[in-house]
Each structure stands twice: as structure tokens, then as C-alpha cells.
Amino acid sequence: MDDFVFLNTTNAPGLSPEAAKRVRGHITKSNFAKRRQRIITENPDVNKENNKRNNKNNPSKNRLSTSTDVRAASSDPTRNNKDLQLLILLSCLNPPTTNPSEAEWVDLVASEQALIEATMAVGMRHWSPQPSWQLQADFRSSRALTSIIKQISWKQTYTDGFLAAIMTMAFGARLLPSHEQAWDVHVDGLVQLINERRLRRIREPGWFWDGLVLFWHRKVIDVIGDSAGGLRVRQVAEICEGIMELRRSINQMYHTSHIDTRFVAEDIDKEATRLREKSQKLGKSKKNKYVSATALTLELIVCLLWPTDSQLGYTHNLAKDLQQTTSQLPKMPCPYMDLTSCQFIIGAVAAEHGSSTKTWFVDKLTSAARAMQERGWSDEPFEILQRMLRADESLMGWFGIEGGRDGISKGYEDMLRQILAPLKKGC
Known part of the structure; x- marks a missing residue:
């Protein structure tokens, strides 16, 4: 006693x-x-x-190569680290007590100061539009770059924490349209780092492949090759490229009057079937929820781009599967990530009208938008959704819209207002 x-x-x-x-x-x-x-x-x-x-x-404990016994004996890294505590408040980290996998992720972040600074920069950038927050984001980003440059000069660049720092910097630049040059620079650095690690026979950690889902660049896809994790990412990239080509063919058929649409439609139908089958094959492995959610989303996009009456019930069931899978993803993303989530947008569009599945996806988007508005973002959540949904004219098929530009515009507005209606009522 x-x-x-x-x-x-x-x-x-x-x-x-x-x-x-x-x-x-x-x-x-x-x-x-x-x-x-x-x-x-x-x-x-x-x-x-x-x-x-x-x-x-709990096989997820092996997500990082950290001994459970060693971690149990060590103290909580967030206890005396104010930066880690702030990252938890910013929804950039889950508390280490959430589960063993989260504890290992916190250990990784704590191991690399550049990763702490880079994560803080992204979190602060999108937490609030207030100038004080934006200045702090610039300050943290500058500190992350300083730390990265210093470690490069010291040739201390082969840890998993440093790899995560470079990926986080690239991801932060990708979120900002005005940072295209920084995005390219960070991607080049990531490619070089992957090559140097492999020359030293240092394998990519398991979380690396999950992180690649958050951004896509041809250079990264090419460098990862056909390794165990890289094979899945390359399959995702091939399906995405096929979907873009399918979209171009559909647009050409609808906007070119001198071609025989019957033959074009047959080719499109064959390609859509091929892409659906590839997506189904990709999603057969249920071990990785990120891959499963991605595969379901890709198949839904194909179904929405080239819908048939016989597929309507199947599409609704796919949306249900996507809801179940995304609800099981191991990490809880921040509101900004929810609002820009391809899975949530596609699920909200594809789910059956009036169903609990549609309500679930719409609630995810409205909750994210509300959280952002409470922190000072006024019309930005609405504009983010608007930019995404206006990205391609072929999206009009998702809403059953016909006619000219005015009809398309009205359809987008109706869909956006449906998604954000609960938010507007709460204001």
C-alpha cells in the first residue's frame, strides 16, 4: 500500500x-x-x-515494427509533449489509448520532429481560416522543411518517420491548388527517398501503402514497382486510368454527332464491364479495408458513369457495402478529410433515395461541413463540394439531368442543397 x-x-x-x-x-x-x-x-x-x-x-498491432513489450514498458509519448497533445486536439492524431495500432502510430509521429511539424502544418491550415491559424501553419511548415533539410545534410533520411514526414508534406501541398510547384518538389523527393531506401534493402512499412491512397502521382506509381503492396496500388492506378478513358469515350459519344453511337456504345459497354470486373477482383481481399473501400468506390464510379436499368439494385447494394467498409476503417479522419472523401461523395450519390445508407453518407458530409463552419469556415464547405461535383460534365448522369448548361447547373445546386440542407437548418 x-x-x-x-x-x-x-x-x-x-x-x-x-x-x-x-x-x-x-x-x-x-x-x-x-x-x-x-x-x-x-x-x-x-x-x-x-x-x-x-x-x-489484433493483427493490426504489427502495422509498425514496434515491440508490444517495449511499448508497454515505455511512458505515453503524449504525456509530456505539448505538440502531440495539440495534434490530438486538432484531430490529426487519435489518443494512443484508443487501440494498440493508434499507440504505435503515435510512437511513429513522436519519433520524428519533422513529421510532427508537417502534420501540425496540415492540421492548422485546415482548422480555421483565421489569419493567426494560417500564420501558424506557415511557421510549422517552415520548421518542417528546416528539419528535413538538416537531416538530408546529415544523411539521416532512412527512418520510417522521415518517410512519413515527406509524404505528409506532399499531401499538404496537394490539398492547396496554389501549391502545385511544392507538390511536384515533394513528389520528386519521395521518389528519390524510396529509391535510396530500396538500395539499402529497407522495405516500405505497411502504412505506406494506405497513405498512397490519399494522393496519386504517376512518378510514385512507377517507382513502387510490383512489390506486394505496390501491386495493389498499381492495380488501382490502372483502373483509375481506365475510368478516365471511359469518361472521355462517353463524352465523345454524347458530344460528337457524326459518329454512329451504336458501335461506340458497344465498345463503352465492353470497357465498363472490364473495369467493373477488375474492381471486383481488387476488392476480393478483405484484409485491407482501405483497398476494399477503394475497390467498391471505383466500381460504383463505373456504374454511375455507364448506368443500366438492370444494375440499379446492384448499385444500391454496392453503396451499402461501401458504407459498411468505410465505417470499419481503422483511423478516424479529420472533418476536412471527410468533406473531401471520394467514398462519401460517391456513396451519397449512389445510395438509394430515402435509404438509411444515403442518410449515413449525407450525415458524414453535413457533420464535416458543420464542424468546419463552427471553426470559421463559412461558405467554404459548400464551395468544396461544388468544385468536386462540377469537375466533369459526365457527372450529370449521376443526377439524371438532361438538357443544356442551365439544367446541369440547377441539378448540381439541387444535389448540393440536399447534402447541406441539415447544415443550413442548423445555422
Whole structure:
């Protein structure tokens, strides 16, 4: 009992009831931690058996090469690191107590200062439009670059944390239309880093392949080759390129009057079938939820670009599968990521009207938009959705819109207002 702390706050003049409650909570938490540590120390065999059972039931613990025993013995990296605490508040990190996989991810972020700064820059950039937040984002981005340059000069660039820092910088530049040059520079740096790591036989960690889903660049696709994780990414890239070609063929058929549309339609039908089959093959592996969600989204896009009456029920079922899969993704993204999520946009469009599936996707988008508006973004959430939905005229088929430009515009507006209606009511 000597190791435990006891506190009597009765008649304590210096503490308010709220403060006393917080103190009691802190001491209780501390005592429980000491008790757990004592049990582990006194019963090493029990601890080993628990670790063995947990590893069997939670394969995601192997996401990073961090020993469970070592991590259990180490202190929480967020406890004395204000930057990590702020990243949790900014929704850039989940607390390490969420699950073992999140704890390992926090350990990775804590291991690399450039990664902390780069993540902070992205989080602050999209947290609020206020000048103070934007200045802080610039400051953090500058510090990340300084740290990266320093490590390059010291030839300390082969850790997984440094790889994650470069990817985060590239991702942050990709989110900003005015940063195209920075995006290209970071992609070139990422390609060079991958080549140098492979020359030293350093393999890419498992999370690397999940991260590639967030942005796409031909140079990165080419350099990863046909390794175990790279093969899936290349398959995704090939399907995406096929979808872009399919879209061009559809636009050509609708906008070129001198060709025989019957033959073009037959070719389009064959290509759409091929792309759907490739997407289905990609999604057969249920182990990686990111890949499964991507495969379902790609197949839905093909179905929406080239719809048939017989596929309507199948498309609605695909949207249900996409909802179930995206709800199981291991990491909780920030509101900005939700608002710009291809899965949520496609799911909201493809789901059956009035269904709980459609409500789920729409709620995801409206909740994200509301969270952004509460932080000072006024019309930006509406404009983000508007830019995405206006990206291609072939999207008009998703809304059943016919006619000229005015009809298309009205259809987009109706869809946007449907998605954001709950948000407008709450204002």
C-alpha cells in the first residue's frame, strides 16, 4: 500500500469542487497505473500470455515494427509533449489509448520532429481560416522543411518517420491548388527517398501503402514497382486510368454527332464491364479495408458513369457495402478529410433515395461541413463540394439531368442543397 497515493479533500479551502474532482481523478488514474505495473512485474508469465493472445486477435498491432513489450514498458509519448497533445486536439492524431495500432502510430509521429511539424502544418491550415491559424501553419511548415533539410545534410533520411514526414508534406501541398510547384518538389523527393531506401534493402512499412491512397502521382506509381503492396496500388492506378478513358469515350459519344453511337456504345459497354470486373477482383481481399473501400468506390464510379436499368439494385447494394467498409476503417479522419472523401461523395450519390445508407453518407458530409463552419469556415464547405461535383460534365448522369448548361447547373445546386440542407437548418 506504500506505493499508492491517498487524498482527503474534505474542507480543503484552496480547491473548488471541480478542481478537487480533477485531482481525485488524476490520483485514481495514477494508482490504477501503478497497480497494473505491479501486476505485470509480479506475474511476467501472465503478461506474456496476454500479449500472445492480443497479438493473435489484433493483427493490426504489427502495422509498425514496434515491440508490444517495449511499448508497454515505455511512458505515453503524449504525456509530456505539448505538440502531440495539440495534434490530438486538432484531430490529426487519435489518443494512443484508443487501440494498440493508434499507440504505435503515435510512437511513429513522436519519433520524428519533422513529421510532427508537417502534420501540425496540415492540421492548422485546415482548422480555421483565421489569419493567426494560417500564420501558424506557415511557421510549422517552415520548421518542417528546416528539419528535413538538416537531416538530408546529415544523411539521416532512412527512418520510417522521415518517410512519413515527406509524404505528409506532399499531401499538404496537394490539398492547396496554389501549391502545385511544392507538390511536384515533394513528389520528386519521395521518389528519390524510396529509391535510396530500396538500395539499402529497407522495405516500405505497411502504412505506406494506405497513405498512397490519399494522393496519386504517376512518378510514385512507377517507382513502387510490383512489390506486394505496390501491386495493389498499381492495380488501382490502372483502373483509375481506365475510368478516365471511359469518361472521355462517353463524352465523345454524347458530344460528337457524326459518329454512329451504336458501335461506340458497344465498345463503352465492353470497357465498363472490364473495369467493373477488375474492381471486383481488387476488392476480393478483405484484409485491407482501405483497398476494399477503394475497390467498391471505383466500381460504383463505373456504374454511375455507364448506368443500366438492370444494375440499379446492384448499385444500391454496392453503396451499402461501401458504407459498411468505410465505417470499419481503422483511423478516424479529420472533418476536412471527410468533406473531401471520394467514398462519401460517391456513396451519397449512389445510395438509394430515402435509404438509411444515403442518410449515413449525407450525415458524414453535413457533420464535416458543420464542424468546419463552427471553426470559421463559412461558405467554404459548400464551395468544396461544388468544385468536386462540377469537375466533369459526365457527372450529370449521376443526377439524371438532361438538357443544356442551365439544367446541369440547377441539378448540381439541387444535389448540393440536399447534402447541406441539415447544415443550413442548423445555422
